[in-house]
Amino acid sequence: MLILLDVIGRAVVILAAAVILLMMFALFSCVIVLRYNRALFPDFSLFVLNIFHEPVKRLFALIGYDSEIVDRVSVELANKANMRDFMSVPVSERMLILPQCLRSVHCPAKLDAENGIICAGCGRCDIAKIIAICRKLHIEVYISPGGTFTKRIIMRRKKAVVGVACYPNLYEGAMYVKIAGIPAQGVPLKSAGCVGTHVECDEILKLLVMRR
Numbered sequence: 001m002l003i004l005l006d007v008i009g010r011a012v013v014i015l016a017a018a019v020i021l022l023m024m025f026a027l028f029s030c031v032i033v034l035r036y037n038r039a040l041f042p043d044f045s046l047f048v049l050n051i052f053h054e055p056v057k058r059l060f061a062l063i064g065y066d067s068e069i070v071d072r073v074s075v076e077l078a079n080k081a082n083m084r085d086f087m088s089v090p091v092s093e094r095m096l097i098l099p100q101c102l103r104s105v106h107c108p109a110k111l112d113a114e115n116g117i118i119c120a121g122c123g124r125c126d127i128a129k130i131i132a133i134c135r136k137l138h139i140e141v142y143i144s145p146g147g148t149f150t151k152r153i154i155m156r157r158k159k160a161v162v163g164v165a166c167y168p169n170l171y172e173g174a175m176y177v178k179i180a181g182i183p184a185q186g187v188p189l190k191s192a193g194c195v196g197t198h199v200e201c202d203e204i205l206k207l208l209v210m211r212r
């Protein structure tokens with residue numbers, strides 16, 4: 001009995017030490033990405049950060065930082081980890097998904113159940129310009145009315161995808177495409193919120209045409 005308790009005790013200590021080490025590694029990964037915009041072993045860092053996503057977020061909040069930093073780091077790690085696979089997909093087989101919040105508040109676009117929001121090209125926001133450029137590159141563009149549509153269109157088209165969203169939504173999307181095995185890149189909104197948001201158009205277009 002005493003031997004069994006000793007074994008259990010040692011196992012608990014080893015497990016606790018492993019958890020602490022991995023937590024420290026997750027924090028270290030955050031610092032490296034935020035401070036140097038680099039990622040050491042992005043796949044492994046992302047794996048560890050996924051395991052400790054909520055505890056690390058709470059830790060950041062506890063020391064007075066915006067916990068969204070953890071979503072940002074996770075998205076940047078996912079982008080780095082997926083870049084090679086993404087670039088191996090021909091440009092015309094890539095797809096762009098934009099969030100509906102990029103639209104003007106006076107947007108006249110209509111919602112289509114199959115294809116999402118259909119831009120009327122009024123020019124009140126940057127979406128019309130982005131669509132026009134993508135059309136020349138034979139890249140499909142969807143304006144998503146929400147997460148359910150985004151998941152459905154990703155699974156329907158199964159193409160390499162560039163997604164635009166706020167960091168929490170990009171993180172959720174990055175986890176979804178990883179499970180689905182679809183190479184993706186996330187572009188964060190420059191101004192977040194639920195209406196009249198903005199994104200760096202050049203950043204999207206640069207990614208869409210990026211090759212090895």
Ligand code: SF4
Pocket residue numbers: 103104106107108109118119120121122123124125126127128
């Ligand atoms: S350009 Fe398209 S998406 Fe933007 S406000 Fe006009 S119709 Fe809506």
